[in-house]
Amino acid sequence: MIEILAMVMAIILPFWNIPLILRIIRLRSSRDISMFWALGVWLCFVLMFPAALSSPDPVWKIFSLVNLVFFSLVVFVVLLFRKKEVAKDMEFEKVVSKRSSVRKYRPESLPRELLQKLAAAGAKAPSARGVEPWEFVIVTERDVLEKLAGICPNGAFLANAAAAIVVFCRDTKYYLEDGCAATENILLQAAAEGLGACWIAGDKKDYASTVTAMFKAPAEVRLVSLISLGWPEEDKLQQKNRQPDSLVHWEKF
Numbered sequence: 562m563i564e565i566l567a568m569v570m571a572i573i574l575p576f577w578n579i580p581l582i583l584r585i586i587r588l589r590s591s592r593d594i595s596m597f598w599a600l601g602v603w604l605c606f607v608l609m610f611p612a613a614l615s616s617p618d619p620v621w622k623i624f625s626l627v628n629l630v631f632f633s634l635v636v637f638v639v640l641l642f643r644k645k646e647v648a649k650d651m652e653f654e655k656v657v658s659k660r661s662s663v664r665k666y667r668p669e670s671l672p673r674e675l676l677q678k679l680a681a682a683g684a685k686a687p688s689a690r691g692v693e694p695w696e697f698v699i700v701t702e703r704d705v706l707e708k709l710a711g712i713c714p715n716g717a718f719l720a721n722a723a724a725a726i727v728v729f730c731r732d733t734k735y736y737l738e739d740g741c742a743a744t745e746n747i748l749l750q751a752a753a754e755g756l757g758a759c760w761i762a763g764d765k766k767d768y769a770s771t772v773t774a775m776f777k778a779p780a781e782v783r784l785v786s787l788i789s790l791g792w793p794e795e796d797k798l799q800q801k802n803r804q805p806d807s808l809v810h811w812e813k814f
């Protein structure tokens with residue numbers, strides 16, 4: 562009886578790896594998993610396996626086999642998403658150069674944590690007098706995205722986006738500058754995460770009041786921008802018409 566219980570537990574124990582594997586897949590990153598830890602544990606299972614295999618003890622055998630299989634899977638997933646991790650650690654300069662307006666997205670949804678991270682990047686922007694007037698509405702529901710696409714003709718591609726962040730600001734003196742600073746932070750964070758994103762005009766547009774009403778925003782907030790988001794359908798290179806040298810003036814024009 563004790564042995565059967567131990568065998569069942571030996572099989573069940575490695576299933577605790579499943580949430581870890583799913584989390585890596587969901588976040589498309591193994592950044593928070595130490596390679597040293599994953600490879601170390603895996604190596605232990607590999608080196609224990611020959612002894613377990615030749616042992617008459619079935620619990621030890623099963624424990625070793627199931628753990629080896631599951632942990633090999635963990636290591637595989639960690640390595641698979643390591644590329645992404647490297648991309649995330651991209652130097653700032655590379656992120657700035659990589660960012661471009663992406664309007665075509667793959668259909669996969671975006672993890673909630675990732676969207677929250679983008680909004681958090683927005684909240685790290687500078688704001689005039691430090692008033693931090695931002696309010697971000699994260700949209701993931703398909704019918705709402707489609708509705709937004711219908712309202713904003715210049716953002717029709719919202720219909721195929723995985724999500725959008727709608728940037729509102731309390732109506733302060735510098736609401737527009739503050740909202741734009743937050744928008745750019747979100748775009749850069751999105752680029753660093755390997756996401757595709759596009760800035761869609763909000764302020765000054767005829768539809769600003771419609772969008773504001775749609776989200777039941779309080780009267781004192783103003784729409785600054787909408788940011789469409791999704792995993793990019795294609796690798797897009799940034800293209801600029803003007804070279805930095807042509808627009809930089811030292812000391813005077």
Ligand SMILES: Cc1cc2nc3c(=O)[nH]c(=O)nc-3n(C[C@H](O)[C@H](O)[C@H](O)COP(=O)(O)O)c2cc1C
Nearest residue numbers: 660661662663664715716759760761762763799800
């Ligand atoms: C204030 C602002 C408003 C924009 N509005 C829109 C828009 O409504 N629709 C759109 O497709 N792109 C919009 N864009 C994205 C620009 O078209 C894009 O940044 C520009 O063409 C340069 O391309 P890049 O972002 O790939 O460098 C906007 C960008 C800014 C800064």
